[in-house]
Amino acid sequence: MSISIYNTMSRAKEPLEPLEPGHVKLYVCGITPYDYCHVGHARSALVFDMVARYLRHRGYQVSFVRNFTDVDDKIIARSHKLGVEPAALAQRFIAEFCTDMEALGVQRPDVEPRATEHIPEMIALIRELMDKGLAYAAGGDVFYRVARFRDYGRLSGRTLDDMMAGARVEVNAVKENPMDFALWKGAKAGEPSWDSPWGPGRPGWHIECSAMSRKYLGNDFDIHGGGKDLVFPHHENEIAQSCGASGMGFARLWMHHGFVTIREEKMSKSLGNFLTIRDVLAKYPPEVLRLFIFSAHYRSPIDFNETALHDAGTGLARLYAAVERIEALPQTGTDDTDGCITEAGTAQLAGFKTRFYEAMDNDFNSALALGHFFETAKALNQVLDRLPEHPATSDLQRLHKAAGALRELGGILGLLRQPHRERNEGRTEDKLAALGLSEADILGLIAERAAARKARNWAASDAIRDKLLARGIALKDGPKGTSWDFVQS
Ligand SMILES: [Zn+2]
Missing domain, CATH: 3.40.50.620 (HUPs)
Structure with missing residues (x-):
């Protein structure tokens, strides 16, 4: 080809x-x-x-x-x-x-x-x-x-x-x-x-x-x-x-x-x-700017605005989350269980590289190539959500292979190049931007939650905690008030 x-x-x-x-x-x-x-x-x-x-x-x-x-x-x-x-x-x-x-x-x-x-x-x-x-x-x-x-x-x-x-x-x-x-x-x-x-x-x-x-x-x-x-x-x-x-x-x-x-x-x-x-x-971290630029075909105009950069940050965080969830898994599991990844799922994951090459071979269509990244990450998350406590080795191998492909091909676009450990040691504001948040957003929500708790509105207080958790931020209540940290996977 x-x-x-x-x-x-x-x-x-x-x-x-x-x-x-x-x-x-x-x-x-x-x-x-x-x-x-x-x-x-x-x-x-x-x-x-x-x-x-x-x-x-x-x-x-x-x-x-x-x-x-x-x-x-x-x-x-x-x-x-x-x-x-x-x-x-x-x-x-x-x-x-x-x-x-x-x-x-x-x-x-x-x-x-x-x-x-x-x-x-x-x-x-x-x-x-x-x-x-x-x-x-x-x-x-x-x-x-x-x-x-x-x-x-x-x-x-x-x-x-x-x-x-x-x-x-x-x-x-x-x-x-x-x-x-x-x-x-x-x-x-x-x-x-x-x-x-x-x-x-x-x-x-x-x-x-x-x-x-x-x-x-x-x-x-x-x-x-x-x-x-x-x-x-x-x-x-x-x-x-x-x-x-x-x-x-x-x-x-x-x-x-x-x-x-x-x-x-x-x-x-x-x-x-x-x-x-x-x-x-x-x-914004450099990879967020890269993802934003590559989200349009190179010949098309691209409009720079905060929403687009914010979306790029969220998208990048989603890709990292899928890859890092897999990288946290062992390489081998039980051999006596059938895998939970269907034949269609296996084919979908295995076809990612081919689809990426097809997109890029066609006048460097990075926008379409990125679409294949997001589809793959979504498919991986679906598998991960269903994965039993003791997964089969065959499933683990397929997952690691797919995560490896995301890392490898991501490297061509200069994406997914941060190893997990290093990323957690990165600048707080970079990490927050990747999640589409700022420290002010979080402090605002903590204050809102404190007010809800004072009013004994536990449902509202829990909703705020869950909302932040879903974005990758964990709240911790202590004697000196509420502090926050990144969710560790
Ligand atoms: Zn010239």
Whole structure:
């Protein structure tokens, strides 16, 4: 069975057939480090972390490259505002990004090239484009001559005429065509610059990805990824540069993930409606954020809100509860009893892996894959509820096998990676968030229960205790009042 991936270029799902059998070469556009990253950046990192992990799990060797755009208008503008060097600002936020990625459990790509460390490669590429008549120098800048590249607009599905009709075209007397884009920008006072055959300056944004993907993956490679906002102009321009220079194909498959929205609006720095990764991780454990992100297919938009995060926390707690109930059981039991798991139940549990692979093979449908996790956890809980005091070895083996599968495949999504013991030693607020509770909620209920007890309303008092117990919180009455703790399984 093969993995199929939706290709933005063909607008259809296509089988993944690596150019070099068994070896997938993946390039993803990374961040521009000028500030803390928000949840939209987390989605990009998590989606391609999942892709790389899944491909590796399926036996592929993966060469994963993700760049840092460490010279850019936004970096320069911010560094001027803060009165620091652009390179120092970029360096600082690359480090902050790496801290966030570690907190999220995102594996590092194999290569994380920085634009500023590849200036010679970019200059060489621009020279090739000029030699082929695809670029021209004008007024200290160098531009790409889009009219000379026949396929310009193929990825975004637009013609040059459409683009010009729809775009707010800047007036620039030196450009031959308003859609021509900068490959090299002549130096301006107060901006970082490098020497080039066209005088001092800095690269345009798009050229770095063409130069760095070629250096680390070759002219032709398998998958190019990024957010939907990069289709035009960034990826369209990368194609023009790379195919224009090499005369070859560039990326085979184009994967674009959807946006994270807040109240249906795209989360972005410029709109000011963003939450940083740190804001979210201060409130929710990383696995809750992962489960939330993977609960939507990567191409769909996903709306960030407290209810959705709360639901993700409850869902994660449910998965852990099922796995941990099983892990607390012995490996062997009695041999003289028939198991209580029916044939259908056995088949259902055994089919979990197959269903997970089917979902993921079909364009990384993590939403469906998670559905299979919840179904399996539910089936396991039903078995566990019926399990006799002395269970049969055959049942125990089936249960342990299923729990092992949940742990193993959960690892591909970065879920269920906390061993039981460690999780109980985790931060109280993280553990509460995973249960969808806060300490204030619990203290409020304890106060309510104390009032009920004072009024000798035992039914109300018991109802509160049971409600908390059902959420995984046990109350203990002592001479100093009522205290609470997590239910120990
Ligand atoms: Zn790029």
